[in-house]
Amino acid sequence: LYLGAKCVFMSPMDFLQKPFRWLSAISKYKATISGGPNFAYDLCLKKITDEQKRQLDLSSWEVAFNGAEPVRYETIQKFAQAFKDCGFKLNQFFPCYGMAEATxxxxxxxxxTKPVSKDFCKKSLLENKAIERPSNSEYSVKLVGCGMTWLDQKVEIVNTGSLSTCASNEIGEIWIKGTSIAKGYFGREQETNYAFNNTVKDTNENGFLRTGDLGFFHEGQLFVTGRLKDVIVMRGKNHYPQDIELTVEKADQAIISGASAAFSVDINEEEKLIIVAEIERKYRPRSHKEKELKGYLDNVLRNIRQQVMEEHEVQPYAIYLLKTSSIPKTSSGKIQR
Structure with a gap:
């Protein structure tokens, strides 16, 4: 509306049913700006065929924004490679961070510009510290930067206990202020009082919105590590659910990408890890193959348990395999943990 530009809308459900529709629309209308959560690019990689790719021209696409959930280095590399013959280049990716409350x-x-990625010590991240490590080390993890602040927007990383500014390599809650921040939630006074107009204690600067997201700054780039309320704390260590979910999805071919959830429940005053994962239709037991598939699914459970224990040193309390489209998702397709 502000620019007088042309905008083409598509229902998220239409995309989820056939991911090709999204890229086909970009190709047809010569779109310059379009994007979605990381899982949307994963879905395109999985569902779009070589024959469909030959129908696409993605060269007009200047801003392929990737936000709303953690940006995966592996995803953006694979997508750029898979669609390079369609005119897509890695520098068209636009990793970013935002939320409705900040317009x-x-x-x-x-x-x-080429997306920024850095390797950090896996163990340190669990202890709320961001320490760079050499790439390709078994003890490192590659994170993608979500860019820098713009205009009058101010972003601080704040310790959730002391409500003071974090040290330069410390992970904390992302607080923001600026003229694009909303005044509060309509008709929700208690939530508004908690989230809006907060003060950083060591500087006494007020007017900050608590985002509920965790992250850190490194060389001017914001790296987002997860949601504060989603963090699983076990044996004094922080575990980010999206990292466990990625491990689960790589554990076996039967598991659907972007359709698993890791969360904790309190059992006898102790945090326990629960994992749920959707499986492809062809692996669901049917009467004529039930015995054969049950044996296969038992193996899937073993693979998940082993991979999670090896990579995260956490024992899952329970693992549930679900039929397709069972896990609750938001309207944009994000998992509702």
Whole structure:
């Protein structure tokens, strides 16, 4: 409306049913800006055939924004490679961070610049510290930067206990202020009082929105590590559910990508890890093959348990395999943990 530009809308359900529709629309209308959560690009990789790719021209796409959930380095690399013959280049990716309360946009880089990625110590991240490590080490994890702040937007990383500014390599809650921040939630006074107009204790600067997201700054880039309320704390260590979910999805071919959830429940005053994962239709037991498939699914459970224990040193309390489209999702397709 502000620019007088043309905008083409598509229902998220239409995309989920056939991911090709999204890229086909970009190709047809010569779209310059379009995007979605990381899982949307994964779904395209999985569902779009080589024959469909030959119908696409993605060269007009300047800003392929990737936000709303953690940006995966592996995803953006594989997508750029898979669709390069369609005219898509890695520098068209636009990793970013935003939320509705900030009128969406908070951080991002200049368009058509290569996404920034860095390797950090896996163990340190669990202890709320961000320490760079050499790449390709078994003790490192590669994170994608979500860009820098723009205009008058101010972003602080704040310790959730002391409500003071974090040290330079410390992970904390992301607090933001600026003229694009909303005044509160309509008709929800208690939530508004908690989230809006907070004060950083060591600087006495007020007017900050608590985002509920965790992250850190490194060389001017914001790296988002997860949601505060989703963090699973076991044996004094923080575990991010999206990391466990990625391990689960790689554990066996029967598990659907972007359709698993890891969360904790309190049992006898102790945090226990629960995992749920959707499986492809062809692996669901049917009467004529029930015995054969039950044996296979037992093996899937063993694979999940083993991979989670090896990579995260956490024992799952329970693992549930669900039929397709069972896990609750938001309207944009994100898992509702």
């Amino acid at each position: 969406l946009f908070i951080t991002g880089n200049e368009k058509l």
